[in-house]
Amino acid sequence: MSDVNGTYDVCIIGGGITGTALAYSLCKLGETSVAVFEKSYLSSGSTGRCGGGIRQQWSTKNNVRLAMRSVKLFENFEEDVGMDIEYYQGGYLMLSYDEEEAEQFEKNVEIQREEGLDVEILTPKQVSERYPYINTQDLIVATFCQTDGHANPHKAVIGYAQAAKRMGADIYTHTEVLGVDVENGKVVGIQTTRGYFKCNVVVNASGPWSRQVAELAGVELPTESYRHQIFVTEPLENFFPMMAISFAGNFYMRQAHHGQFIMGQGDKDEKPGINYNVTFKFEKELAEKMVGIFPFLKNLRIMRHWSGMYNMSPDAQPIIGQSDKVKGYFYAVGYSGHGFMVAPAVSEALSELIVFGKTLHTDVSYLNVDRFSNEDVEKEKNVV
Template sequence: MISEASVVIIGGGIIGTSIAFNLAKFGVKNVSVFEKSYISSGSTGRCGGGIRQQWTSPMNVRLAMRSVELFERFKSDVGMDIEYIEGGYLLLAYTDKEIEEFKRNVKMQREEGLNVELLTNRQIAKKFPFMNLEGVKGGTWCPTDGHANPQIANIAYAMAIKRMGVELNTHTSVESIDTQNGKIIGVQTSKGYVKTNVVVNAAGGFSHEIGLMAGVDIPTYSERHQILVTESVNHILDPMVISFQNNYYVRQTMHGSFVMGQSDKNPAKGNDLGHTVEFLEEMAPKMVHDFPFMKHLHIVRQWSGAYNVSPDAQPIIDEARNVSRYIFAVGFSGHGFMLAPAVGEAVAEMIVYGRSKTMNISNLGISRFENKIEKEHNVV
């Protein structure tokens, strides 16, 4: 382990490794990543893999659109096939109110340059004749949304950064961050001390605790979300389908399994990753109702992971006011995987140039919570 690093990144999930990848691409030497467990042990390895640009907040739309550009070239840029499929995303609407909201969202998304449209029930039935659309009034459709394998993507970044000279320390936890006169001077890890002047908090579900290590109170908390996977069957479903009303998302992986999840009514707070029978009892009937062919499908595994939630369900990407060069990229809620390529690029630019150049992400700063916040609504 090196004793002095130009940048220390805490967290080897998709966000930490994407930031390291982009720093290495910019030619930054002596970057060190610390992951307290194995690569993809956090939320990234527990994630649904959806990549969606249909958001209600323009910033999330822009970040996701930039990420899609980068996902499209991920294989050649990062060097691994991550099962990336642009199968689209179908968002279902059940009431006139929801249709009106979807119309407003589509207008804003199209203004941002996204290819997205509103579909009628009949148009959805024509595209997806195997769905039971009872009660569905319409939906929105974006063909360049899609999905990929998050574990492989995380491992792809990890292998790439090692090739590019980044030091990747797995099974090594950061225990404290030392500061002096508002500046970072080093971090204590379970395997030794590293001097550094730049620390990035990419600790996912532990972002609040890692913030406090440097005296920074980041308004994030973790919340348990459950998910399941079925046996694999012949391919039928290209897009990810979301119903906010019925509270679910579902996709079929390249290998034929269906991955699906919902938000629990009272999600457990913290990083307790247990799971419940109620989740299965709620998911199964609603999925069989909307996708009758699932009636005979076997569930093979259920698990859970943490959404690291911010007050407006948008990421917090900023440098601390009271500790210079303490940067955080946290609070991704249910959408950190899909935003990771653009976030990695933006944070690396903040470190190298002092500001993000490709995209203006200044409205993702922590000070936004001092004013009235605009919450992202399209979250399951």
């Protein structure tokens, strides 16, 4: 072991929304012996590349609960964390173009309403009346939840990081974690490009690298990363308040605070692996489809196009908890494309697990990795 550069109770690997929100949540609970290690700059991973959407319309009651708790935390973000993150509850309009999916939407709404979420079911006619700028051809049904919304992910990360620092956490950027030391089945420290740090707890919040970072401690996590591309147009005056999303139609789109339209789609032919290239095929396919549904986009120019990673789990739901093989090794990974929106609630729950050994606000035990040994895993359906 090289010289010890520092000692912390908790070392967090990854300076995205999960790592910084967790540092903040731990400090709020009085656990201020915390350090975040980020191999690049804060929010350089998936968080800084994401669409910023925040929704509660999910297909399982547990996911609805988790998302509703997150929305509560986003609603109080500015007051609690001390930063304006452009959080805007303009709603999520979910559009279905598929009969089977439309039936599923109605079942989802039942679950969501049972959890106390206010969600409307809209016919194509109601959608056209409310949003005359949307072409509703082929639309079967839509659902709308006004308290869904979006925010600026970079600002959220910076807000959490600054608040955590104010309370005593240390944030090391441009510092890669190279190894996790385990003795007698327990975490004892990490090796980094800035030397060795002793600790009792290590948290894997490394997003796209979650499987490789787990292997550093000899822990197995069933995650794979897949590229997702996204682009942004030049701005128009703000008139489009909601995130519009379709799973069967394979797209999502929102208008950002300064008027630009941000949009993306999934690609079922993507191979697993880290790949930050972008393709003209994506631009062409998505632009053609979106102009058909949102004709006002027709003459807008694409200003920037980038890609990021979805860290996927086998059931498209996050993997959260503590390893039962390595004591002190926690993880919050495999968000499958919706980690920004649930990270505040996930981090709150994880901080409670670390400090008290149990959650106080939201049960996340259903997201433990053990679930994959059960053949009846319930897959989340509402994913692009």
